[in-house]
Amino acid sequence: MERDAVSGEWVARFRRNVRRWYARCGRELPWVGERDPYVVWVREIMLQQTTVTAVVPYLDRFLKRFPTVESLAEAESAEVLRVWEGLGYYSRARNLSRGAKLIVEEWGGQWRNTATELQSLPGVGPYTAGAIASFAFDQSAGIVEANTARFYARLLALRSDLHSGEGRRQLWSLAERIVPRDRPGEFNQALIDLGATVCGVTPRCQECPVRGSCRSLELGEVERIPARASRRDVTDVFELLVVMRRGKRLLLIQHPDGERWGGMWGFPALSRDRALARSRFDERLIESEVADWGCDVEFQEWMDEFQHGVTRFRLHLQPIVAMWRSGSWEGPVTAEWVGIDELATRPLSVAGRRVATRVERILRHNGAQA
DSSP states (O other): OOGGGSOHHHHHHHHHHHHHHHHHHOOOOTTTTOOOHHHHHHHHHHTTTSOHHHHHHHHHHHHHHOOSHHHHHHSOHHHHHHHHTTSOOTHHHHHHHHHHHHHHHTSTTOOOOSHHHHTTSTTOOHHHHHHHHHHHHOOOOOOOOHHHHHHHHHHHTOOSOTTSHHHHHHHHHHHHHHOOSSSHHHHHHHHHHHHHHTSSSSOOGGGOTTGGGOHHHHHTOGGGOSOOOOOOOOEEEEEEEEEEEETTEEEEEEOOTTSTTTTOEEOOEEEEOHHHHTSOOOHHHHHHHHHTTTEEEEEEEEOOOEEEEETTEEEEEEEEEEEEEEEOOOSSSOEEEEEGGGGGGSOBOHHHHHHHHHHHHHHHHHTOOO
């Protein structure tokens, strides 16, 4: 079913059925009806690649600390990252920080209200721009995200790759065709809810209010559309985290922008292959590699290995605690000595926070000397 086959009558009937369903069955999300563009923007950035359940507590915490775009623009990047810590995909937090400064300094604190203009904000693509424009400004802007893409593909019986140029063109064509001028934000939320709760990975077609408009159902191909993406391989990565301490201070490094955990702080890491990772490391070899950072250390304690998943990687992380003897950091990234009392305010990677919490507990228990 191409765009030309989507008649005015089809669209009117579709809109009517979607609205009726939403009035009865829409999700009771905490932000339903929110019109503040700042809140909508922060929320939609958080929802990129993250579930509603995960976002709700972080959104509340973030808005309590940065209640306005002006307060966010004034905040240091490290503070924004600390509040964001644990939500992942940290480039989103940096984009919010940069975007807030743009809104305040270049837009004079006045929001632009069209999807086209909103895409000039860092990290705001067509979907996020359409969401802000429709939810906050009642602009008739279509949306395509994971839930609605699957829903639209089934409506159209779209067999092409949804990520291809042609697939995206057809999805956006339908999205722009069906969004109404009257209460577009509410309608877009209804579409998202339908895709999330009824037209999910396992569809519940008997509950769908627009099953009479679904080409895939008509053809008996709902289970095969959209085509399942090939499962991406997970790569195992083995690293040794070197926890260097000097009394109650720990040496932290800042992960460079563009790399895993960019902008966050953590512990220096040495890469290991699978064979070495499954045995105790040769401490003399480690001492030699750490010496390349300009550090002379004495190893003290092996900590329990743990795993952490990051996108397409499964990290096997083995921390080891070492006492600093002499030298000065000459490694390739920024590093600082941080007291254990400062750890609570320092933005740490998930792995860094886990290790730091364990080490802090040990040092406080042992009464380490500064």
